[in-house]
Amino acid sequence: MKIALLGYGKMGKVIERVAQERGHEIILRKKSADSFDGLENADVAIEFSVPSAAVNNINECFTKNIPVVSGTTGWLEHYDEIKKLCNANNGAFLYGSNFSLGVNIFFELNVQLAKMMSKLEQYNVSMEEIHHTQKLDAPSGTAITLAKDIIANSNYNDWTIDTPKENDIFITAKREENVPGTHTVTYDSEVDSIEIKHTAHSREGFALGAVVAAEWLTGKKGVFSMKDVLGI
Template sequence: MKIALLGYGKMGQVIERIALERGHEIVLKKDEFNTYEGLQNADVAIDFSVPTAAVPNISSCFNAHVPVVSGTTGWLDQYDEMAALCMAQKGAFISSSNFSLGVNLFFEINAYVAKIMAKFDSYHVAMEEIHHTQKLDAPSGTAISLAKGVIENSSYTNWTIENPENTNTTEIYIDAKRIGSVPGTHTVTYNSTVDAIEIKHTAHNREGFALGAVIAAEWIVGKEGIFTMKDVLAVSAL
């Protein structure tokens, strides 16, 4: 399989290594200093760039009829526009806040726990996410996905990064921290006056994110439409 890497930072380099180990070929390494030359030769593109580059990268893929897997976050206010372009060009698209197998299992666990805990209003949910200091968006896309998983299965209506004074609020507080070189830690806590219930995912390195992205790229080749990691992994706890 011929892969175009859109974004060649630390994640892009790990993806390159894993892709080569799995027998694939890299036909483009796109960064801010070069062009899309070679994109037309790719079977699939993997986008791990920055928020400002995501939409140009993704739209270039659809216009070149190259399926795209995007792990870039911080641009999703334009997601509907990219989804519409994908459908217009009969393309294929997976956008995920996190491609890690473990995180996608965590998403399902989180939604299941939220559904159970919704029956007990003595517990109030809050979240903490910790990432390396080079991460540009806060809160992380993964934290937002976790918050949405709770909102869809409870009476919560929104999330906030402003610490609410009233613990009975319908907003989920996300404490976004940037520390050292932490790959990613996400904690969801249900607090009451007598105890706390906590679920947590800790990434040890970038390997899981990169492997998941390559697996998603392998899966999407030859398909048409808009998909999620649930489709790739065939996982659903609910």
């Protein structure tokens, strides 16, 4: 499979290595100022860039009829627009706030726990996410996904990183050196606490999930998520 990498930072380089180990060829390594020359020859694009570039990168893939897997976070106010563009161009698009296979299992655990806790008013939920200092957006896309899934399965109305209002989920976002990603969801009451946590040990898990998603997306049309890839 011929892969175009749109975004060639630390994550792009790990994706490159994992993809090559799985027998794929990297035909384009696009940094921010580079052109899209060669994109039309790709079987699939993997997009891990920055929020300001993501929409243009994805749209360029639709224009050239290239399936695109995107893991860039911080641009989701344009997500509905991208879905419409994908369908209008009969394209293929798969977005994930986190491509780690373990995190996607964690997402499902979070949903089930939220359903079980929704009737127990004595518990208050909060979240914490910790990432490396180079991460530009806060809270992380993973934390937002976790919060939205709780909101969809409970009486909470919104999430915030500021002073929470009633029925808001408070998210603490920390930036520390050399932390690939740690996410904790805590339900706290006067008598006890319940906590679920995912800790990434390296970028390898994110890269593997992105490449697996790209393998799965090839030949398909429509808008998908990691739930489709994993069949959950």
